[in-house]
Amino acid sequence: MTSRRSLWFLIVISTSLRLAWSASLGLGNDEAYHYLFATHHDWSYFDHPPMLALVERLGIVLSGGVVSPFRLRLGFILLFAGSTWLMARLTERFYGPRAGFLAALALNLTAYHSVAAGAFVLPDGPLLFFWLLTLDRLAVAIDSGGRLGPWLGVGVAWGAAMLSKYHAVFLPVGTFLYFLLEPTARHWLRRAGPYVATAIGLALFSPVIWWNATHGWASFAFQGARALGGLRFRPDTLGAAVLGQALYLFPWVWLALVSILIRNGRRFFSPSETAPADRFLLCQAIVPLSIFMAVACTRSVLPHWTLVGFLSIFPLLGRKWEEEPARLHRRIVVFATLLLFAATVVLVQTRTGVLQQGGEGTLGLIKVSRDPTLDLYGWDEVSRELERRGLLDRPNTFLFTSNWYYSGHVAFATRNHATPVACYSAGDARSFAFWSKPSDWMGQDGILISMNGRSVEPHCFDRFFSRIELLGEFEVKRSGTPIRKIRLFHCVRQIVPFPFDQPRPPSSVRTIAQSPTEESAGETKPAVLR
Known part of the structure; x- marks a missing residue:
C-alpha cells in the first residue's frame, strides 16, 4: 500500500472511531460551557476567541440544526481529519511521503491530540488545524522565490489560528527567529511578504481586539494573568508540567519528541549542521516551549499549553521512524493498542462506573470523588x-x-x-x-x-x-x-x-x-x- 493510500486509510478509520466514541459520551465540563458560545453570538468571548463557536455551529448546521453532544463535536472531528492530512502534507514537503504518513500516524497516537483536540469541543482542535495550515503556507511562501501571493495565504491561515486560540501569537515569533538564524531565508526580513501576512492576520484578529477594548480587556487580562507568576523557582510546578506533557502525549511519544528536540538542539545554531527544514520546524517549537517552561518554573501551568511547541517536532519524528523500519511495525501496533485500550476504558468507565468504589459488580479501584x-x-x-x-x-x-x-x-x-x-x-x-x-x-x-x-x-x-x-x-x-x-x-x-x-x-x-x-x-x- 502506498503512503498516500495509507494516509487516507488512517483518516477514514480514525475519524470513524472518533465519531462512534464521541456519540457514546456526554459533554465534559468545558464542553458543556462551550456549548453556550454557540448560542451567544459575539465577536469574541471571555475565555477564547470566536473560532470555537464557529466550529460548533458548523457541526450543528451539518446535522440539520439539531443539538446533541455528537453534533457539537462533529466539526471538531472533521477538523482533526484535516489536521491529520495537513501534518502528512507538511512533513512530505520536507522529508517525503513515507515520513509524512508516519508523522500523521504519530499525531493520531497521542492522547491529547487524538482524543481531546480531535474529538472534544475545545479550542485546541481549531488551533491545531490552523497552526499546521500556517506552517504549510509558510513553507510554500518561503520557497516562492520572492512572490507576494503565497504570503496572503499565510496571513489568512495565521489570522484563523489567532481566532482559535491566543497561542498562535508564537507563530510569527518563531518565523522571525527562523529568518534571523537561517542564512538562506534572511532576505525575507527585507521583503514585504511577511509584513503583509502579519497585517492580514491582525486584520482578521481585529474583532477580538475590538471586543476586548469594549469589555475592559477582560479576555487578554484573564489569559495573561494565568501565565504570570512570581520570581521564586518552584521545582514542583516544573515537574508537574513535564509530567503532564508525558501523560498528554503518552510517555513513548513524548520521549521520542524530547530526544529529537535535544539531539537537534545541540546543532541548532550551526548553519552547516542543520538543514533549513529542520531549523524551520525547531524555531516554531522552541519559542512556545521555552516561554511556557519558563513560566512553569515559577507557577502552575496546564499541561497542554506547551503541546503546540511539540506539534512542530512531529515531522522530525516521522522522518526518524522512517529511518528505523525494523522496529516500526511492532511500535505502531503497540502504541495503537494502548490508545484504543485507554479510550475503551474511559468509555466503559463513564457509562458503567465499573472501576468506581461502591455499587454492584464494580472493581472498587477509584473513589467516586476522584473519578474524572x-x-x-x-x-x-x-x-x-x-x-x-x-x-x-x-x-x-x-x-x-x-x-x-x-x-x-x-x-x-x-x-x-x-x-x-x-x-x-x-x-x-x-x-x-x-x-x-x-x-x-x-x-x-x-x-x-x-x-x-x-x-x-x-x-x-x-x-x-x-x-x-x-x-x-x-x-x-x-x-x-x-x-x-x-x-x-x-x-x-x-x-x-x-x-x-x-x-x-x-x-x-x-x-x-x-x-x-x-x-x-x-x-x-x-x-x-x-
Missing part, C-alpha cells in the same frame, strides 16, 4: 428531575448554580426549555458575567441547584432574595452508587443584584464565589482541559 469521568455522566437526570418538579418554563424564573461549569451543564441539559441559566459566582463566572447583567434578574425567582452538599449554600445568597425555601433533594446514581448529590432551593424574588460581573471577589464575599472547604466536601474537580 463523572463530569460526562448524569446531567440529563438533573433536567428530568427539574421537569418532574415543574421547575422549568415557569414565568419570571431562572436557574442558577455557583460554578460556571455546573451552570454550563445545566444549560445544556435544559436546552430544549426556555428557562434561562445564570452563574452566581462573584469572581469567576467566566462568560456568564457578560451574557447578562446583575440587574436583569431583579424581581425574578431563582432556582438554586446546589451540588454535593456545599455548606455555604444557600446561606451565602440569603441577602439577595426575599426568602429561600428548600424544594427537595435527589441523587444521581451510576451502577447504584450516588455520584452527585443535589439540593434544590426556591429563591423567592431577588431584591439585591448579585455581583457576578465582578472580576475578583473581595475577601468579605469569598464564600459567595467559592468556599475553600468545597473540595473536602466531595466537590468534583474542575476540568483541566483548557
Whole structure:
C-alpha cells in the first residue's frame, strides 16, 4: 500500500472511531460551557476567541440544526481529519511521503491530540488545524522565490489560528527567529511578504481586539494573568508540567519528541549542521516551549499549553521512524493498542462506573470523588428531575448554580426549555458575567441547584432574595452508587443584584464565589482541559 493510500486509510478509520466514541459520551465540563458560545453570538468571548463557536455551529448546521453532544463535536472531528492530512502534507514537503504518513500516524497516537483536540469541543482542535495550515503556507511562501501571493495565504491561515486560540501569537515569533538564524531565508526580513501576512492576520484578529477594548480587556487580562507568576523557582510546578506533557502525549511519544528536540538542539545554531527544514520546524517549537517552561518554573501551568511547541517536532519524528523500519511495525501496533485500550476504558468507565468504589459488580479501584469521568455522566437526570418538579418554563424564573461549569451543564441539559441559566459566582463566572447583567434578574425567582452538599449554600445568597425555601433533594446514581448529590432551593424574588460581573471577589464575599472547604466536601474537580 502506498503512503498516500495509507494516509487516507488512517483518516477514514480514525475519524470513524472518533465519531462512534464521541456519540457514546456526554459533554465534559468545558464542553458543556462551550456549548453556550454557540448560542451567544459575539465577536469574541471571555475565555477564547470566536473560532470555537464557529466550529460548533458548523457541526450543528451539518446535522440539520439539531443539538446533541455528537453534533457539537462533529466539526471538531472533521477538523482533526484535516489536521491529520495537513501534518502528512507538511512533513512530505520536507522529508517525503513515507515520513509524512508516519508523522500523521504519530499525531493520531497521542492522547491529547487524538482524543481531546480531535474529538472534544475545545479550542485546541481549531488551533491545531490552523497552526499546521500556517506552517504549510509558510513553507510554500518561503520557497516562492520572492512572490507576494503565497504570503496572503499565510496571513489568512495565521489570522484563523489567532481566532482559535491566543497561542498562535508564537507563530510569527518563531518565523522571525527562523529568518534571523537561517542564512538562506534572511532576505525575507527585507521583503514585504511577511509584513503583509502579519497585517492580514491582525486584520482578521481585529474583532477580538475590538471586543476586548469594549469589555475592559477582560479576555487578554484573564489569559495573561494565568501565565504570570512570581520570581521564586518552584521545582514542583516544573515537574508537574513535564509530567503532564508525558501523560498528554503518552510517555513513548513524548520521549521520542524530547530526544529529537535535544539531539537537534545541540546543532541548532550551526548553519552547516542543520538543514533549513529542520531549523524551520525547531524555531516554531522552541519559542512556545521555552516561554511556557519558563513560566512553569515559577507557577502552575496546564499541561497542554506547551503541546503546540511539540506539534512542530512531529515531522522530525516521522522522518526518524522512517529511518528505523525494523522496529516500526511492532511500535505502531503497540502504541495503537494502548490508545484504543485507554479510550475503551474511559468509555466503559463513564457509562458503567465499573472501576468506581461502591455499587454492584464494580472493581472498587477509584473513589467516586476522584473519578474524572463523572463530569460526562448524569446531567440529563438533573433536567428530568427539574421537569418532574415543574421547575422549568415557569414565568419570571431562572436557574442558577455557583460554578460556571455546573451552570454550563445545566444549560445544556435544559436546552430544549426556555428557562434561562445564570452563574452566581462573584469572581469567576467566566462568560456568564457578560451574557447578562446583575440587574436583569431583579424581581425574578431563582432556582438554586446546589451540588454535593456545599455548606455555604444557600446561606451565602440569603441577602439577595426575599426568602429561600428548600424544594427537595435527589441523587444521581451510576451502577447504584450516588455520584452527585443535589439540593434544590426556591429563591423567592431577588431584591439585591448579585455581583457576578465582578472580576475578583473581595475577601468579605469569598464564600459567595467559592468556599475553600468545597473540595473536602466531595466537590468534583474542575476540568483541566483548557
